[in-house]
Amino acid sequence: MPELPEVETMRRGILDAVGSRVVDAAKIRCSRKPIEITPAQASFRRRVRGAMVAELARAGKRVVIWLDTDDAIVIEPRMTGLVLVVDPPTSEHLRWRLQLADGPIDEILYWDRRGLGNVRLFSREEYDSRFGLEKIGPDALEITADEFRERLGGSRREIKPALLDQRAVAGIGNLYASEILHVARIHPQRKCSAMTRQQWQSLVAATHSVLAEAIRYEGSTLGDGTYRNALNQAGGYQNMHRVYNRAEQLCPRCSAKIKRLVQTQRSTFFCAKCQTIARGPAGG
């Protein structure tokens, strides 16, 4: 479930600890079925050893460690991956570690219970071809209303599944899609092509405010407790959720009952009273 706010929290969590540091080694450490780590250990280690960490970035839901060799270590946590600078929740799901030569922390750890995530090393050229604007859309924190409309306005899809399309906009996942649409007062089944300019404006404003607020709270840690920040601490935004996982509870804005529906095999939560299909944003 790590989405933009959780991945951004991971990035910030290792930022101070890492700084400009020399990489000592990259090691696979896995007692279970190995996750995807490319290239293989020997080659990976040869390419990163002795390199300096130049920049810590984020590409949608991926943490990117740029080295001064122009290689990028890209960590993709998918469902249950964590980037840590302290002891992980369990030792058996520790998948990979990046050892650093000096400074306050020894290593950056990658832990992943389900093992759907991956750690890959790319040259700048490979990185650009995979994560350039052609492949993943503008970052959700930066996208404008015009960009939203240009990329999705011609689509016959419903807006909620469209928000999950990383080629249209990067960083939104299933949880924040429901939260964003509730704040924007847009029904999740509204067709993209039927959205008004005012609704694209509401959508971009809600996208920015929800994600920025979630980053301030260091992301959402759900009931399974899986998501943690780099210090293995829970986030706080789950206490601020308006609709996600709150079916049958009351809408915090209008007190109607929150509903759940399934779109493209994913749960969606919304308030049918203040998120309308046929009309523009209520009260707007």
Next chain:
DNA sequence: CCCCAGTCCTGCGGGC
């Protein structure tokens, strides 16, 4: 081209 169902994986909780 556009879009969706199926796939990977583990742990948890419901039903019997």
Next chain:
DNA sequence: TGCCCGCAGGACTGGG
């Protein structure tokens, strides 16, 4: 009590 099944949803693949 134990087992089985469904569900959670990241990104990718195959195919209609």
